[in-house]
Amino acid sequence: MCGIVGYVGHREAYPIVLKGLKRLEYRGYDSSGVALLNNGKLNVYKKKGKVAEMEEDTLGKDVHSHIGIGHTRWATHGEPSDRNAHPHLSQSGELAMIHNGIIENYAHIKQELLAKGYTFKSDTDTEVLLNFIEDIKINNNCSLEEALRIALKRIVGAYCILLISKDDPETILAARKGSPLVIGIGKGEHFLASDASPIIEYTKEVVYVNDYEIAIVRPDELILKNLGNEKQTPFITKLDMELAAIEKGGYDHFMLKEIHEQPDTIFDCLRGRLLPQTGQIIMSGVDNHIEALKNAQRILIVACGTSWHAGLIAEYQIEELCRIPVEVEYASEFRYRNPVVNKGDVIIAISQSGETADTLVALESAKEKGAFIFGVVNAVGSSIARLSHAGAYTHAGPEIGVASTKAFTGQLAVLTMMALKIGYAKGTIDEKRYLGLMKELEAIPEKVKEILADTSNIQRIAAKYKNASDFLFLGRGYNFPVALEGALKLKEISYIHAEGYPAAEMKHGPIALVDEKLPVVFVATKDSYYEKIVSNVQEIKARKGMVIAVATQNDDIIPGMADDVMFVPDTDEVIAPLLSCIPLQLLSYYVGVEKGLDVDKPRNLAKSVTVE
Numbered sequence: 158m159c160g161i162v163g164y165v166g167h168r169e170a171y172p173i174v175l176k177g178l179k180r181l182e183y184r185g186y187d188s189s190g191v192a193l194l195n196n197g198k199l200n201v202y203k204k205k206g207k208v209a210e211m212e213e214d215t216l217g218k219d220v221h222s223h224i225g226i227g228h229t230r231w232a233t234h235g236e237p238s239d240r241n242a243h244p245h246l247s248q249s250g251e252l253a254m255i256h257n258g259i260i261e262n263y264a265h266i267k268q269e270l271l272a273k274g275y276t277f278k279s280d281t282d283t284e285v286l287l288n289f290i291e292d293i294k295i296n297n298n299c300s301l302e303e304a305l306r307i308a309l310k311r312i313v314g315a316y317c318i319l320l321i322s323k324d325d326p327e328t329i330l331a332a333r334k335g336s337p338l339v340i341g342i343g344k345g346e347h348f349l350a351s352d353a354s355p356i357i358e359y360t361k362e363v364v365y366v367n368d369y370e371i372a373i374v375r376p377d378e379l380i381l382k383n384l385g386n387e388k389q390t391p392f393i394t395k396l397d398m399e400l401a402a403i404e405k406g407g408y409d410h411f412m413l414k415e416i417h418e419q420p421d422t423i424f425d426c427l428r429g430r431l432l433p434q435t436g437q438i439i440m441s442g443v444d445n446h447i448e449a450l451k452n453a454q455r456i457l458i459v460a461c462g463t464s465w466h467a468g469l470i471a472e473y474q475i476e477e478l479c480r481i482p483v484e485v486e487y488a489s490e491f492r493y494r495n496p497v498v499n500k501g502d503v504i505i506a507i508s509q510s511g512e513t514a515d516t517l518v519a520l521e522s523a524k525e526k527g528a529f530i531f532g533v534v535n536a537v538g539s540s541i542a543r544l545s546h547a548g549a550y551t552h553a554g555p556e557i558g559v560a561s562t563k564a565f566t567g568q569l570a571v572l573t574m575m576a577l578k579i580g581y582a583k584g585t586i587d588e589k590r591y592l593g594l595m596k597e598l599e600a601i602p603e604k605v606k607e608i609l610a611d612t613s614n615i616q617r618i619a620a621k622y623k624n625a626s627d628f629l630f631l632g633r634g635y636n637f638p639v640a641l642e643g644a645l646k647l648k649e650i651s652y653i654h655a656e657g658y659p660a661a662e663m664k665h666g667p668i669a670l671v672d673e674k675l676p677v678v679f680v681a682t683k684d685s686y687y688e689k690i691v692s693n694v695q696e697i698k699a700r701k702g703m704v705i706a707v708a709t710q711n712d713d714i715i716p717g718m719a720d721d722v723m724f725v726p727d728t729d730e731v732i733a734p735l736l737s738c739i740p741l742q743l744l745s746y747y748v749g750v751e752k753g754l755d756v757d758k759p760r761n762l763a764k765s766v767t768v769e
């Protein structure tokens with residue numbers, strides 16, 4: 158949520174910052190801006206809308222500089238507008254700052270500053286923080302670094318900030334708490350960004366800045382300090398990511414590319430871990446903590462959005478295969494409702510970005526209460542990955558499309574392996590079932606490939622139903638969370654109102670919505686609920702609803718009842734969601750495309766929600 162980029166070094170800063178902002182646009186895209194220093198002049202250009210609009214606005218203007226900071230915004234305080242776009246300038250015009258996060262006590266600080274005669278050009282908490290820093294610098298007659306340190310000790314909330322000053326064209330000051338910051342180390346240059354994607358083409362050596370650290374970044378120098386002004390040793394990590402992974406590679410949209418990558422990303426996730434030939438599942442995070450996991454009295458799964466849906470599927474898997482009670486919690490609810498967390502409880506945190514603020518803070522408080530935290534995370538080195546006691550990466554690679562697709566199937570693959578491993582260690586599944594499910598899981602990438610080989614039928618269905626104003630998604634058992642995910646995807650991408658429901662529960666309310674205009678998507682693959690869901694389809698047809706079904710290949714009943722069918726290969730019901738979610742991802746993608754919408758950057762959404 159909000160992307161930030163910075164550069165200081167021997168090259169022209171603007172093209173690097175601009176390219177970086179385009180890479181980070183998935184984090185927010187309601188406005189963007191840059192601040193550049195040239196010959197003692199601080200040039201700030203900012204504009205409502207996408208980065209391309211800001212870029213157009215800078216044509217013919219002075220963008221020469223060897224130091225620059227840039228921001229792409231997802232509005233929190235203040236509507237999207239030129240005036241609320243970052244960077245902000247301090248009252249004196251000497252300082253420029255960008256910020257990702259929320260300063261919770263900004264109103265109180267603003268009051269103090271207003272009383273001192275400060276005026277504000279924007280409605281943002283960022284401008285308040287910047288003037289607060291400037292005020293401290295003037296009153297204490299101290300360095301900017303010292304003023305920043307004092308200010309950070311007084312503020313409450315989350316931040317990643319980059320700050321430059323007219324009188325120091327060689328230095329970017331950066332700080333983080335709760336919002337991510339990566340610094341790329343080049344030769345005589347440094348790159349700063351919310352994630353590694355703006356950095357990857359220049360250097361693979363990066364430092365992930367920790368919470369409560371300040372970075373003093375110059376062309377030849379990177380100094381990290383804590384808020385107590387003590388130097389910290391930067392820990393240099395090698396990026397394991399290729400440039401191609403963050404480019405569209407011939408696809409029209411990142412979302413489509415990421416949907417089509419799934420045979421490979423699931424394969425990568427299973428590779429070296431799932432070994433049906435030897436009957437082993439190797440996951441060091443699980444192996445090293447197998448006692449804690451198999452003896453857990455309770456497992457709590459904490460997540461948001463699509464990751465929460467992966468958690469629901471894991472609940473069904475873990476309860477069935479491991480006989481451990483599981484509760485799945487929205488992170489935002491979990492953290493505020495004073496939940497019961499006992500020492501010895503296992504918490505599984507699921508997150509693509511590893512930076513979702515609600516999930517992160519929920520984990521921090523659970524960790525304090527003595528829970529064991531296991532992270533299922535995609536972004537390597539992210540905050541949730543680092544906070545967890547143990548974990549397993551999903552290895553889906555960078556996911557850029559705002560709507561999560563390949564990260565979701567990666568999460569399902571990891572969670573399935575975990576459930577199998579724990580269940581087998583506990584003795585709650587026998588060897589036959591364990592090996593059988595391993596083999597089924599191993600076959601999933603090829604089966605996903607089969608679904609993706611011809612998507613023309615799904616495109617046709619999308620075109621047919623694109624003008625519907627509402628959709629209902631229904632499923633039972635393992636396919637109930639898939640129905641929820643299908644509805645979420647459609648809402649996100651096509652702005653069509655959609656609801657997911659357990660197919661049987663539909664009779665207790667949503668059935669009142671059914672008429673000849675309502676498309677009802679049934680996730681009705683062959684499983685132990687199959688007969689029941691066939692009856693549910695009949696209930697909808699009897700009320701003239703339009704039925705689109707996700708059905709198993711060779712099913713000869715559902716196709717006779719449904720108006721349209723999207724087929725998936727057969728598999729065990731425990732892992733059926735890995736297949737049944739794919740047609741629904743494609744359906745929402747193509748409906749969005751049919752409606753001419755920006756599927757990679759749906760309105761109001763952001764990929765990485767780093768505010769609560």
Ligand code: G6P
Pocket residue numbers: 461462463464465507508509510511512513516559560561762763764765766
């Ligand atoms: C946002 C994204 C969703 C994602 C959710 C949780 O809402 O748009 O795609 O599922 O955040 O994010 P996480 O990174 O924690 O999985």
